[in-house]
Amino acid sequence: GENVEQHPSTLSVQEGDSAVIKCTYSDSASNYFPWYKQELGKGPQLIIDIRSNVGEKKDQRIAVTLNKTAKHFSLHITETQPEDSAVYFCAARYGNQFYFGTGTSLTVIP
Amino acid sequence: NAGVMQNPRHLVRRRGQEARLRCSPMKGHSHVYWYRQLPEEGLKFMVYLQKENIIDESGMPKERFSAEFPKEGPSILRIQQVVRGDSAAYFCASSPQTGKEGYTFGSGTRLTVV
Numbered sequence: 001g002e003n004v005e006q007h008p009s010t011l012s013v014q015e016g017d018s019a020v021i022k023c024t025y026s027d028s029a030s031n032y033f034p035w036y037k038q039e040l041g042k043g044p045q046l047i048i049d050i051r052s053n054v055g056e057k058k059d060q061r062i063a064v065t066l067n068k069t070a071k072h073f074s075l076h077i078t079e080t081q082p083e084d085s086a087v088y089f090c091a092a093r094y095g096n097q098f099y100f101g102t103g104t105s106l107t108v109i110p
Numbered sequence: 111n112a113g114v115m116q117n118p119r120h121l122v123r124r125r126g127q128e129a130r131l132r133c134s135p136m137k138g139h140s141h142v143y144w145y146r147q148l149p150e151e152g153l154k155f156m157v158y159l160q161k162e163n164i165i166d167e168s169g170m171p172k173e174r175f176s177a178e179f180p181k182e183g184p185s186i187l188r189i190q191q192v193v194r195g196d197s198a199a200y201f202c203a204s205s206p207q208t209g210k211e212g213y214t215f216g217s218g219t220r221l222t223v224v
Binding site: 006032034036042043044045046049089091095096097098099100101102103 | 114116143145151152153154155158165166169201211212213214215216217218
């Protein structure tokens, strides 16, 4: 069935350190996995995505890795900055819709 | 190039009233999705619509909730006889082609039932 698990639920890092958020998905998920960033009072914003035909994708300080065998994908943020503080959601597509993880609240401590 | 437009941003309704939430997708997008986000929780799928068609409403409560996406005008999520448990943020998203890429979300409507 459709299931996306996300860990951790909260994460605090010192400015400049790296942050890693992990998600697992079930067998029936599609081949497309986006990550969203949601700032307080705003809608989720797509920040990076990955398709199953690649294992890693990078965009400046953020990267996503995908392990198809283990059915998990991870978001990596390097050199974190205070403006990275937000809630991050992973998602996987099942049929007509995306199912979202429960979110990770990231706090970057200056 | 306006993004997904939702209005109102904030909506307060008394128990028993009706709430109408509107969503205009991005230009060129013909697929609309509604999600609900309860405090401290993730996004829960409600309904997927194309123009004049409900494609998937598996996430919609069976009673009091309805959605439409008419040929002209915005998509509407309607909640009749609201109860306190309906208080949440309701997000609309749109995409140009289902299954090909991620959604673009609006800023949401925060419904408070008093």
